[in-house]
Amino acid sequence: MSEAVxxxxxxxxxxGSAYCGRLRKEGxxxxxxxxxxxxxxxxxxxxxxxxxxYLMSDDVKxxxxxxxxxxxEVKNCVIKSATKNYATDRLLHIDFYCANE
Numbered sequence: 001m002s003e004a005v006x007x008x009x010x011x012x013x014x015x016g017s018a019y020c021g022r023l024r025k026e027g028x029x030x031x032x033x034x035x036x037x038x039x040x041x042x043x044x045x046x047x048x049x050x051x052x053x054y055l056m057s058d059d060v061k062x063x064x065x066x067x068x069x070x071x072x073e074v075k076n077c078v079i080k081s082a083t084k085n086y087a088t089d090r091l092l093h094i095d096f097y098c099a100n101e
Contacts, residue, residue: 004064006068007066009096010044011042011045028048033069034096036098042070052091079094080097081095
C-alpha cells in the first residue's frame with residue numbers, strides 16, 4: 001500500500017448554500033470529517049485544486065489521506081462520498097471518514 005496523501009483541512013465557520021457557494025468561488029470545497037477515530041465531527045474546507053486529481057482517479061475510494069484537522073491532529077481518512085452537480089460536473093461537497101487505526 002502506498003503512503004497516505006498529505007492534506008490540510010481548515011475550519012469552516014459557516015454553513016448553508018450561500019456560504020458554501022462563496023467557498024467554491026474562492027477555490028475551496030466544503031467538507032465534513034467524521035468517524036469513530038474522532039471525538040467530534042468537523043465542518044471543514046479543503047482546496048479544490050488539491051483534491052481534484054484524487055477525485056478524478058478511479059482509485060479514489062482506496063486513497064488514504066493523512067488529514068491535518070483544525071485541532072492540529074493528523075488522522076488517516078478516506079473519502080466516503082463526494083457530491084457533484086451532475087448538470088455541470090462541478091464538485092460540491094466531500095465526506096471524509098476516519099476509522100480507528
